[in-house]
Amino acid sequence: MTDIETGPIPERKRGSGVKMVYDLLRDEILDLVLPPGSPIDEVQLAERFKMSRTPIREALVRLAGEGLIDTLPNRSTMVANIDFLNMHTFFDALVLMYRVTTKLAAQYHRPEDLKVIRAHQVEFAAAVQAQDALAMIATNAAFHSAIADAGRNTYFTGLFNRLLDEGRRMLRLYYQSYDDRLPQRFVQEHDDIIAVIANRDVEEADRLARLHAEQIVQQIQKLFAREDRLDMAL
Amino acid sequence: MTDIETGPIPERKRGSGVKMVYDLLRDEILDLVLPPGSPIDEVQLAERFKMSRTPIREALVRLAGEGLIDTLPNRSTMVANIDFLNMHTFFDALVLMYRVTTKLAAQYHRPEDLKVIRAHQVEFAAAVQAQDALAMIATNAAFHSAIADAGRNTYFTGLFNRLLDEGRRMLRLYYQSYDDRLPQRFVQEHDDIIAVIANRDVEEADRLARLHAEQIVQQIQKLFAREDRLDMAL
DNA sequence: CCAAAATTTCTTGTCGACAAATAATATACA
DNA sequence: TGTATATTATTTGTCGACAAGAAATTTTGG
Numbered sequence: 152m153t154d155i156e157t158g159p160i161p162e163r164k165r166g167s168g169v170k171m172v173y174d175l176l177r178d179e180i181l182d183l184v185l186p187p188g189s190p191i192d193e194v195q196l197a198e199r200f201k202m203s204r205t206p207i208r209e210a211l212v213r214l215a216g217e218g219l220i221d222t223l224p225n226r227s228t229m230v231a232n233i234d235f236l237n238m239h240t241f242f243d244a245l246v247l248m249y250r251v252t253t254k255l256a257a258q259y260h261r262p263e264d265l266k267v268i269r270a271h272q273v274e275f276a277a278a279v280q281a282q283d284a285l286a287m288i289a290t291n292a293a294f295h296s297a298i299a300d301a302g303r304n305t306y307f308t309g310l311f312n313r314l315l316d317e318g319r320r321m322l323r324l325y326y327q328s329y330d331d332r333l334p335q336r337f338v339q340e341h342d343d344i345i346a347v348i349a350n351r352d353v354e355e356a357d358r359l360a361r362l363h364a365e366q367i368v369q370q371i372q373k374l375f376a377r378e379d380r381l382d383m384a385l
Numbered sequence: 386m387t388d389i390e391t392g393p394i395p396e397r398k399r400g401s402g403v404k405m406v407y408d409l410l411r412d413e414i415l416d417l418v419l420p421p422g423s424p425i426d427e428v429q430l431a432e433r434f435k436m437s438r439t440p441i442r443e444a445l446v447r448l449a450g451e452g453l454i455d456t457l458p459n460r461s462t463m464v465a466n467i468d469f470l471n472m473h474t475f476f477d478a479l480v481l482m483y484r485v486t487t488k489l490a491a492q493y494h495r496p497e498d499l500k501v502i503r504a505h506q507v508e509f510a511a512a513v514q515a516q517d518a519l520a521m522i523a524t525n526a527a528f529h530s531a532i533a534d535a536g537r538n539t540y541f542t543g544l545f546n547r548l549l550d551e552g553r554r555m556l557r558l559y560y561q562s563y564d565d566r567l568p569q570r571f572v573q574e575h576d577d578i579i580a581v582i583a584n585r586d587v588e589e590a591d592r593l594a595r596l597h598a599e600q601i602v603q604q605i606q607k608l609f610a611r612e613d614r615l616d617m618a619l
Numbered sequence: 620c621c622a623a624a625a626t627t628t629c630t631t632g633t634c635g636a637c638a639a640a641t642a643a644t645a646t647a648c649a
Numbered sequence: 650t651g652t653a654t655a656t657t658a659t660t661t662g663t664c665g666a667c668a669a670g671a672a673a674t675t676t677t678g679g
Contacts, residue, residue, distance in 0.1 A: 165631085165632060165633085166631085166632065168632075168633075169632090202633075202634085203633055203634045203635070204634090204635095205632080205633060205634070206632075206633065206634095209632095224640095225639085225640050225641060226640090226641070226642090
């Protein structure tokens, strides 16, 4: 076994190191390639990306700032756990952000925003059609994130995207038992939401977003309850 | 000339570097000691804190993650500007967070939370009494932050604290023309808010928080409008 | 005298190395 | 044999140095 480096990899531009590491680690964390609690080794990452520890560390500082990893001083750093005990705080925040971002989208969206939103909805519908749970999670998040963008409030979009990321992580945990029939309803609800946004009907946007969000929360809770019962049985 | 180190300074513990730099820079940015647009020089900071650039950079990465500084690649980094154009998005977010955190405090607070909140209110009243505008800003933020803590939702407290920081920065800009008579009203409103929280009256908490937040927003807008007219005249 | 190219200066991004702090292991002693 | 102590190993936090990019300056050519 020879360790010949066959990679056309080493071509890397100057400022791209941290971003590359950050993006990739972020994806791996959200996709549970690195499950919660996984140890994160700086030197290992340095070898893997063929760079020094300095840019690795800066990427880790960023991830820590977003709460995706936990760093104990002078000790190991690891992927942040999912806080199942305070799940309701997550749901509270998620529902509120669904509502407010949809409302603002109804107020402030521009024609080109609707195109983007509709494109994401097409992808979501395709994922549902294909019964691809992972794709559903991703495209649903992208759809609502696009709506939030149309609302043009960076404070809300910032928090909302964090919440969607966290939700993506939680759903990955349980996606095996994802119910593939119910989401058809979500496709219809998405279409309704698009319609009220296009109509600039703020009140109705709030109402639909709230119902939609609560549907999703209920679905997630049902998923967790089912899994909890399984855990109990073990 | 002998280079004997006469400093009692160099006593610094191992992991404390980044936090020290982060805390101090953050304060200086929020207090406008470093006004928006100020260039941030890594080597200068390194000399000032007598440490290498590595921990300085990690502190800067953290600050950038919170949007307090802007970093252009391969170019200088500087204190983030205040976005006066999209001020209304700030107000939207601020009012909503005032409301939701106060509501949650009414729901979930514990007896010891009220003690902390009341202590902050005492300090706020003292600041108003002393007509110390800077202290008013700080103690008002601490008061509402304490209420948010009692609500026990880290997603909301996180965003809310960021908003309060940003508000602190904006008000510093204009505190010279701060009207010292109106805030007496805020003291009363704070007392009312404490009362409804203690009563666990969620609906009324929402109503009072909303009125209070809108009062504050109006005051800030009046401040800015006045200053704008002055700018026009120049 | 002016514009384009070359050079210098300055700052940032990255690196390899070292020392402190902790964890793991081995040793001594009752 | 069990526990306390000493030693080793591993990993983190920090450092000084160097090279790449961009801005500032100088030089060159018209």
